[in-house]
Structures are given as structure tokens and as C-alpha cells.
Amino acid sequence: MLHPGRLLRLTLLPRSLSAMAAPPAGASGQCFAAEGPGPDLVCFTLSASSSGRPEPRCFVPAPGRCYSLCVPAAPSVPAARLHRRLQQRLRQEPFGRCQVLGLLCYGAQAALEKGFLIQDPQGGPETERALEELLRGLGELPPPLGVYEAGERGELWQCLWALRGAGGRELLHRARVVAAEEPPLHPAVPGLRHAAVFHSLEAARSVVEQCTSFIPEATAVLDLVDKCPKHSKKGEFPVIVIEGLDATGKTTVTQSIKNSLNALLLRSPPACVSQWRKTFDVEPTLIRRAFYALGNYIVASEIAKASTESPVVVDRRYRCEFRYPTYLHIGKITIIKYWHSTAAYAIATEISGKVQNLPPTHHEVYQWPEDLLKPDLVLLLTVSPEERIRRLQGRGLEKTEEETELEANSLFRQKVEESYKRMENPGCQEVDASPSREEVLRTVLYLIKKHCGSL
Incomplete structure (x- = not known):
């Protein structure tokens, strides 16, 4: 008292x-x-x-x-x-x-x-x-x-x-x-769709438009967005998303696919905007999230083209094209880190306190944006906290504020993971990324074949 x-x-x-x-x-x-x-x-x-x-x-x-x-x-x-x-x-x-x-x-x-x-x-x-x-x-x-x-x-x-x-x-x-x-609900929950998790291109665009007077790169980002189709549509081949916290093996999985299938990888966020990440990463969270949200829409236009013209795997550091072996019977495919990660980090940052403070299951904030190209399958890679720490040691990569918080705060990490798991339409399928690279790769390829083989 x-x-x-x-x-x-x-x-x-x-x-x-x-x-x-x-x-x-x-x-x-x-x-x-x-x-x-x-x-x-x-x-x-x-x-x-x-x-x-x-x-x-x-x-x-x-x-x-x-x-x-x-x-x-x-x-x-x-x-x-x-x-x-x-x-x-x-x-x-x-x-x-x-x-x-x-x-x-x-x-x-x-x-x-x-x-x-x-x-x-x-x-x-x-x-x-x-x-x-x-x-x-x-x-x-x-x-x-x-x-x-x-x-x-x-x-x-x-x-x-x-x-x-x-x-x-x-x-x-x-x-x-x-x-x-x-x-009953955390005070920040009602405003999530308006100030944290963008569910439309126009919502994110309106924020970046307000930045053009003091962030010159904002104009360039908007120009790229304006060149993209309003509603990118996927081609006949499936789109696969690989998500997960840092050091859960996203790059390892895509590299394994590259090595075993002679694949190349496409960078995400796309190279056309990743050059400005450092500029936006030091801005307030509202601006930073709007930037990454627009990056998702730019990537969507690239996915739409790739899923009709050429096979492509997408990661944050590499660019290339590949074709899966015939035993998968799925032809061309896209794998990418996408909207779920942008939303999960935003929700976990805005909702303070315990995991129970998160928006309840089936809340509208977990729904995929209606105007964003939707994937056919989302794989969520997970490892134990101890394994994540071991993998993070010695990486020496620059981190955003949210990534630093993720590394230091176990409660924040739990909220990010739980937010991932509550995503809907499409939801996430968990993959234990702790075993060997070969075993994880077999699991991933099995799930792709199971869910996308007939598409």
C-alpha cells in the first residue's frame, strides 16, 4: 500500500x-x-x-x-x-x-x-x-x-x-x-491493429508517408511499393514460409535445401529495401514496423512472380533459384520469412507482463491481412532456450532492440513464440529444429510433400 x-x-x-x-x-x-x-x-x-x-x-x-x-x-x-x-x-x-x-x-x-x-x-x-x-x-x-x-x-x-x-x-x-x-484485456490490445500490427498496405503506407520529411529513404520505399501490384496473386505452385526465433535454424534449413537440392536462395527482406534496414531500425517502433510491413508487400510481388516463372527459396542473406527433385512432385516452390514474424514481435513488444496478457486465441490481430499474398504452408522452427543461447554465442550480428530483448528476456521470448502459435489463416506448424541438420531437413521435406504435393 x-x-x-x-x-x-x-x-x-x-x-x-x-x-x-x-x-x-x-x-x-x-x-x-x-x-x-x-x-x-x-x-x-x-x-x-x-x-x-x-x-x-x-x-x-x-x-x-x-x-x-x-x-x-x-x-x-x-x-x-x-x-x-x-x-x-x-x-x-x-x-x-x-x-x-x-x-x-x-x-x-x-x-x-x-x-x-x-x-x-x-x-x-x-x-x-x-x-x-x-x-x-x-x-x-x-x-x-x-x-x-x-x-x-x-x-x-x-x-x-x-x-x-x-x-x-x-x-x-x-x-x-x-x-x-x-x-479483462491488456489495455494495449484494442489498439494493436492500429499502431502495431498492420493488416493492410494502406495502414503501413500512411505511417511511412509521414516520415518523408525527415527520412529521405522513406520516399524510395514508397516508390517501390507503388510499383508493386495492388493485390499480388500466387501462381500455380505452392508458397512455403519458414518462421522462428533467431538461432532456431531458419538459415540452416534453407542452406540444407540448397546443398541437398542444388538450390539457390532469395534474400528477405528483399535487397531493394534491406539496404535501408539500419536507417529504420533506429526509428520508433511504429515507423520500424511500418517499414517491415511494406517490405512484406514488396516481397509478395516477388513471390507472385517467382511462383509462376521460376523456382526460388528465400532467406535473409542469399539469392538463387532451384528446382525440387521429382520425388516431391511439387515443382516450383517459395520459402520465406514473412508476415508472421513481423506481427509476432510487435504483439509481444506491445503487450507487457505475462503470457496470459496476450490477446486471446482467435483474436483478430492473429488473422492474416486480406490484401497480402497468403502462403500455403507455414513452418515454425523451435529449439530449447539453452540451444538458442549456444547457437547465438559468437554470431556477432547486429540486432534490433526487439532481438536484443528476445535474447535477454525469457518472458518476452515466450510471448513471441506463443504469438506465433496463435496465428491463423494460415497457422504455423511446429518443427523441432534441435536434431541434426539431416533429420530436420527430412522433416521439412516430408511436411512440404504432405501439405503441398498435390497443389
């Missing part, structure tokens, strides 16, 4: 100051979920009543203090860049002594906001001054500053202040903070 003498300061970035000027009518309005170091969310809400439910659990005991900064989580590039700017700034001094956690602001009448809960174990004035300076530097109309203070009977109140010029403040509203139960 909250210590009676403790102070919690919360900063919000609402859609407008007028929307926040009046106190909420009850605890069913604006809600908050602090993403703590453990798997559970700490949820609380605002109430106009001075009595009722207890205060929420907190992270830092007195004399420590907590602060937070939030921005809208809508699919807006300016909001995503502001969130990234705050994230980077909070990694610098004088915030080095603080622990920064995720914070979500949500409600029935309000769009999701994302931010950071800054835990200052010392509770000194330096952190508060630095945060206020940071907020005032964001623009002409700084985000409001919510100050959470203990009342006479130990209850917790929110005083929302608008920051004015010359260090002044104006009180917007005052409301009590009370504990709340975790919502």
Missing part, C-alpha cells in the same frame, strides 16, 4: 487541456496501468469521492518519489517520435539513479496513452526540476503535470497542473486516486 507521506507525480499528455479540465465523475473513467518489473500490471483510476477503495500499490517506498510522462499511442509519427525522444532523454542524467518503467493511460472514453513511470528512490528535488524542464522544452503548450499527494487521512489525490510561462502553474482539476482491478 501507499505510504501516507509519499508523493507520486504523474504527467499526462491529453488530447486537449479542455478535455482534462473537470474532475472525472467516478472511478470508471480514466485508468492507469503501471508496467512493473514483474509480470503483473498495477492498475489505478480517478474518483471524485474522498472515500471508498484503497490507494493503489506503489513501487518506491518513502522517501522515494515517482513521476511519469505519457503521449498518445495513436498511429501518429509525431507522437511516436515524442515517445522515443522522452525514452532517450530518460536514459541520460540526471535520471541515471532512477528506474524507468512503462505506464499506460486508458479509459472507455479516452484513447490509449503510453509513457514512463520514473522511480526516484532518493526523492530529491533534482529529478522533479529536470522533468519539468524537459516538459517545458517540448513546445509552446507543455503537457500538464499531475501531482499525486497524500491527503489528511492518507488518501492519495491527483492535482493536474498546466505549466505556464516563467515557471507558473494553473490547477486544472483535483481527483482521488484509487486502486483498480486489471482489465
